[in-house]
Amino acid sequence: MPELTPEEREVRREAVGELGAALRELVDAAVRTEVPLDRLAGAASAARELTALLSADLREVHEIASVDDPDSGQRWYSPVYGPGSPVAPPMVVDDFPDEGRCVGHVTVAKSLEGPPGLVHGGVVATLLDHVLARSARGAGHGGLTATLTVTYRRPVHLGIPLVVTGRLVSAEGRRATATARLVAADDPGTTLAEGEALLVALRAERASEVFARTGRNVGAWTSRS
């Protein structure tokens, strides 16, 4: 796969984001539709045609997308924040690296439902995991999650604006600790869920092994020293 120039990458990111947005609407309609059976069958057949159109040139499962930057960790198809991801909510995250902090804004749709009307507990964990790792990475302590603890205090409803904040608490060598909190945007004083994580950066040799199949240099999860 040829690498893109910065300009080409920007243009492609736009197009990837547009397709991502269209597919997120399709996913939402698919999990909420009660149209008759023949329409469901027609939609399945149209979806297969669309798949064929996109399958003319596919990356292998370990290859990194041309729109991505594996050194900064910017992932255009991230299942959490990726503009090109059909499965992401997607969360929009503001970074405050000098404060070791980041703040995500997200409204979770029907496709990520757990108990009726509520956000799936695993999705709550995923949102927290992202801001936990990101607050540390932003402050120069990129790493993989080693342990994650989530405390669910109240049910989190679908379809309402949520705010998810991550904060780097401490860092020493390859290890960092972060905490996170999820609230409803219209009731920021009430914690709905909390998370805590220990993040550990990979040693360079270990990173070479783990990411060998990507065939690329992957900096964002690797110890700098």
Place this chain on the structure above:
Amino acid sequence: MPELTPEEREVRREAVGELGAALRELVDAAVRTEVPLDRLAGAASAARELTALLSADLREVHEIASVDDPDSGQRWYSPVYGPGSPVAPPMVVDDFPDEGRCVGHVTVAKSLEGPPGLVHGGVVATLLDHVLARSARGAGHGGLTATLTVTYRRPVHLGIPLVVTGRLVSAEGRRATATARLVAADDPGTTLAEGEALLVALRAERASEVFARTGRNVGAWTSRS
């Protein structure tokens, strides 16, 4: 929305599963495609047409699907195991309720990637969360997750068959504790990730509040006594 007869529900579940499978292939192609820009734009426009087709009859975000059974907790669009979900891997789970145990089989695709080539940490948490809650629910201790702890022991790669086992450890009143373990199918002796959860069943009054907007009786997460 009219309730379906058991026969109608079976027929609709088939059609919903077929559309789900087609959309999962579309999602996979969308996050792996490197086709030219004009094809991306064409795909976005085709996806929007498909959305319009399915949007002729949509449930509200809190409404329960006609194919679902909210009393047993069977959810056809579950983001973890739902045959109709475009975002689920989907995991296939065998239940052993007499042993308080369930075993999930799943291969995670590119759309749920975290670090390059690896399953997103939040997705690992989601798979564990599901078997944790399900092992308890199968044994009659349905509840919402109150705390979830995940220990990530080794990177979990995309595209390989995984086995995720949940086990009810203890239960008293409305509270249950469960543990879970995730391994590669071809190396079952090596733990890749572990989970532990405290699950708490809602009191009937509280369940009425939490699920009020569904307009249905929701038994699967509610205390029976």
